[in-house]
Amino acid sequence: MVKRKSPRLAEVRKATVIDVAKAAGVSKSTVSLVLRGSEGVKAETVAKVNIAIEQLGYVYNRDAASLRNKESNLIAIVANDLANPYLAQVIMALEAELERRGFMPVVVNINESVARQTTMIASLREHNVAGYFMTPAPETQASWLKGLASSDHPVICLMRDVAGSDVPYVMPDNVKGVYLATQYLISLGHKRIAFVGGVETISDYQERKQGFIRAMEEAQLPIKAEDIVPSSTKREGGKVALHRVLDSDNSITAVMCFTDVVAYGVYSALMERGLTPGKEIAVVGFDDLEDSRLMSPALTTVKVRAEDIGRVACERLQQWRENNSVPESALVGVELVVRASCCSVGERAG
Amino acid sequence: MVKRKSPRLAEVRKATVIDVAKAAGVSKSTVSLVLRGSEGVKAETVAKVNIAIEQLGYVYNRDAASLRNKESNLIAIVANDLANPYLAQVIMALEAELERRGFMPVVVNINESVARQTTMIASLREHNVAGYFMTPAPETQASWLKGLASSDHPVICLMRDVAGSDVPYVMPDNVKGVYLATQYLISLGHKRIAFVGGVETISDYQERKQGFIRAMEEAQLPIKAEDIVPSSTKREGGKVALHRVLDSDNSITAVMCFTDVVAYGVYSALMERGLTPGKEIAVVGFDDLEDSRLMSPALTTVKVRAEDIGRVACERLQQWRENNSVPESALVGVELVVRASCCSVGERAG
DNA sequence: CTGAAAGCGCTTACAG
DNA sequence: CTGAAAGCGCTTACAG
The missing domain is CATH 3.40.50.2300 (Response regulator)
Structure with missing residues (x-):
């Protein structure tokens, strides 16, 4: 790898809504309307704004937007163990569902540790995460989990229940x-x-x-x-x-x-x-x-x-956010798949 | 699951630095100093503030802090395929290293898709991520990757190189x-x-x-x-x-x-x-x-x-952030582990 | 559609 | 340590 003089990008001020407005010859308010995909803006104006965004390399600042709106598009998937291949399937299913619904899924791994679970969730709260899916660590306190979950911060447990927490779960039957x-x-x-x-x-x-x-x-x-x-x-x-x-x-x-x-x-x-x-x-x-x-x-x-788990869990989370009422838990259907690993006692060798 | 009347938490205003200051009987500035772990605050004052934080259930707002500071503690791990068990090992190693250094790792899965890679990275940029580790998707454009990486947003490739991108990689030999x-x-x-x-x-x-x-x-x-x-x-x-x-x-x-x-x-x-x-x-x-x-x-x-990959990659990222110079790529050492799966030709059966 | 204004919650620099 | 002030980049409500 060639060492190169690093660009002094730190000093290049990032473009803001104001810059975009100037470049497009419209007002700040209009740019904001375009960014949010509002209806009442002429197609021509939208085009002008988008060109300016492109030219300036403008990047929307979600920190500012979240601060102002008090809402975020982040959904956390708190995984007990990333090395578990079935959980990986569930995570991928959840990600697909969440993106379809306009959320940004982020995965955090807690390695079956309650301590890590506590610190990771604390961090996620500081980042104003809009909701959580979690496979709770063993020994998770029901009271702690109960305190975490609310319609502001819905939590859906996956694969595991924490008895007494009243937090809904989605798991196989x-x-x-x-x-x-x-x-x-x-x-x-x-x-x-x-x-x-x-x-x-x-x-x-x-x-x-x-x-x-x-x-x-x-x-x-x-x-x-x-x-x-x-x-x-x-x-x-x-x-x-x-x-x-x-x-x-x-x-x-x-x-x-x-x-x-x-x-x-x-x-x-x-x-x-x-x-x-x-x-x-x-x-x-x-x-x-x-x-x-x-x-x-x-x-x-x-x-x-895994797709069923992901879909049902997402529906539950969205229901909680929108209806402001704690959803029911759900058991996902199971099915026996017969392959070659079971001799009958009669045909048994040895 | 019992349906319960949901708490109307949406209307409970979250505590802010001002509230904490009032409750602790100190100034807003002092609270901020305590939150950031500043030196020049009396232990007694720190204790008062921490008690107030506890009582009010205050949650630090990183969106506001990032907006003000123009910096964040988020580091993204952009994974090509979560179902790959070796990558899971690398991710866990990275997470451990990052937390030791005070960063918040978030994992995002792109499923070997360049399209998903593009949209996920765009989202992460909006969230003001401080740096990226990524196993680039096949067909990743060198020019795109080159445009993404800078000392503001360092990128370290893991396990794979994108020729011509000048982005440093860390991979096994x-x-x-x-x-x-x-x-x-x-x-x-x-x-x-x-x-x-x-x-x-x-x-x-x-x-x-x-x-x-x-x-x-x-x-x-x-x-x-x-x-x-x-x-x-x-x-x-x-x-x-x-x-x-x-x-x-x-x-x-x-x-x-x-x-x-x-x-x-x-x-x-x-x-x-x-x-x-x-x-x-x-x-x-x-x-x-x-x-x-x-x-x-x-x-x-x-x-x-995997721990070596994680450690070396973190060192590289931090070097880029701190020294403002693109680090060298690195090959991590390998070792042959001899077990039972290799007959010699002489002792070969069949 | 525009434009001026206010405010989200934080940090920082400053005078005291 | 305090306290008042400014500003990060956005959105929103309002008068025009």
């Missing part, structure tokens, strides 16, 4: 998803099924576990305590958890996983033991990540459309 | 990384090696390919045109590309992959053909994602520390 998947395993003849992965302090874990228990109980199948092993929601969590299960009891024939990523870890653990996923042991995931159909064997999983 | 990895494969006795995955219009592809070619040529090994198969950088890309390679020629004994994710796709393709990765065919990746050591077999790969 976790109970139903795992219930359907477990029923499917049972229909293949499986009787000893493990439930693997997930962090106990987060609401989605309790819900998915509940779906598992419900299906097992309805089929009058026993659940041994050692067959439910929580763990981190990373690939490593699934791997470690499955080794734990198989170490304590090798009569398991199927594994219901907390997420697809956990299922990937389960695949790794099985292969390390010389087992073939879907052959000796059936595996089901949750999320339907893009990679899951590409796994070998392709992963049977519970599909949750 | 791609040539060296693939060169080292290919040399390693050659040292294991491999003579027919494929180079798989990656998009030809992006600078990192050309560099990694160059490293491959250099190592092969130095060892006087021939490269057949069919052995170099570009593809999307997703898992599916690796899968499709490897099938292509094996369909056209089955004498390949090793595969150098553009990234770890591509290598995961290669694993899938091999397994679909009844082959075991690392047994019949050696596989090497690039990135060293967290998952790679958990794969079965654990993936040999080129490690690039």
Whole structure:
């Protein structure tokens, strides 16, 4: 890279509405009307103003506008963990929805830390953000969240609920998803099924576990305590958890996983033991990540459309802003996607 | 969720510096000094002001401050694809560095689209962002990028270069990384090696390919045109590309992959053909994602520390802001991590 | 459409 | 430390 004398741009005063008005030969008020896309301005005048804007390289100053208007177009997406691929899908869906509606989405990552969540939200408040989507960190205080949310600053929780906060959430129908998947395993003849992965302090874990228990109980199948092993929601969590299960009891024939990523870890653990996923042991995931159909064997999983989460969450936020009334929470539909990772007990190898 | 009468917060005027001053029994100027952490204020006064801030629920208005100061603490991280797990690592590293330095990082996703890149950057400019890190979209115009970057608005490119833009970049030493990895494969006795995955219009592809070619040529090994198969950088890309390679020629004994994710796709393709990765065919990746050591077999790969990229990029940005001189580009060091995915030709199965 | 004016909430420089 | 004042760039309401 060539070192060059840096331009002294710091001294070039930025063009303002006044400069644009002079260059276009119109008044300041008119320029402002054009900027805001007002109706009552002649097409000819609009053209003149736009040419002046172009020539001067004028940049609209939203800080000034926000200060004057007391409103901003910023919407924050506060993400618990950017490394979570499903969350990345949800974020992209939200971004698309928000832009369609004229908002500017900004993503902030809190890495599952309440402390970071607190400082990041404080900063966002100083920046006059118009609303928040957040996947709350574990241990988030209901009272804190309740204090944050208002019709001035609506908050919609994604994927997780904070009990007692009265803040609406949008999340998959976790109970139903795992219930359907477990029923499917049972229909293949499986009787000893493990439930693997997930962090106990987060609401989605309790819900998915509940779906598992419900299906097992309805089929009058026993659940041994050692067959439910929580763990981190990373690939490593699934791997470690499955080794734990198989170490304590090798009569398991199927594994219901907390997420697809956990299922990937389960695949790794099985292969390390010389087992073939879907052959000796059936595996089901949750999320339907893009990679899951590409796994070998392709992963049977519970599909949750990230676009649905994004759309419903945006509708809720806008409703709160516009109607000034707290919207209802929503459960987004789920669907079992059957692929190749589940042997029936009859055709089971080993 | 219970519907509740929404609080009429819209009518509650927010506390300002003046209100805080009154409540604390000091002047507006003093409050401002306290807010900015100025030295010359008695500890007792600072305490009084902070109590008033707490009581009134005062929120600092950065729009007003930025307008007055003509400076902001916002730094944008413009990401080409949030679904790319390595980029997620880099973003998290950058965030940590930026916060340490008192900046507020915001992430914006452009989904590999030049159009979105243009509109997002325009929005960020209106928000008076103090600097940009970006992984430029394919087809980014050098002239556009050149026009964007200045000491007022420094831009550091990450992972990719835009030739002719004179904008500094920070990226891994791609040539060296693939060169080292290919040399390693050659040292294991491999003579027919494929180079798989990656998009030809992006600078990192050309560099990694160059490293491959250099190592092969130095060892006087021939490269057949069919052995170099570009593809999307997703898992599916690796899968499709490897099938292509094996369909056209089955004498390949090793595969150098553009990234770890591509290598995961290669694993899938091999397994679909009844082959075991690392047994019949050696596989090497690039990135060293967290998952790679958990794969079965654990993936040999080129490690690039995301923290190094983050730290060096931040240093460069700050240097540009403070010294008013365009910093040099930087190549970050790489390291070959040998795991279990590479059989030698001698011990090769099949 | 124009033009003068006021004000959003902050910071800064200044006289005391 | 105080207190009055000016100004950042915008929008809005108003009289013309």
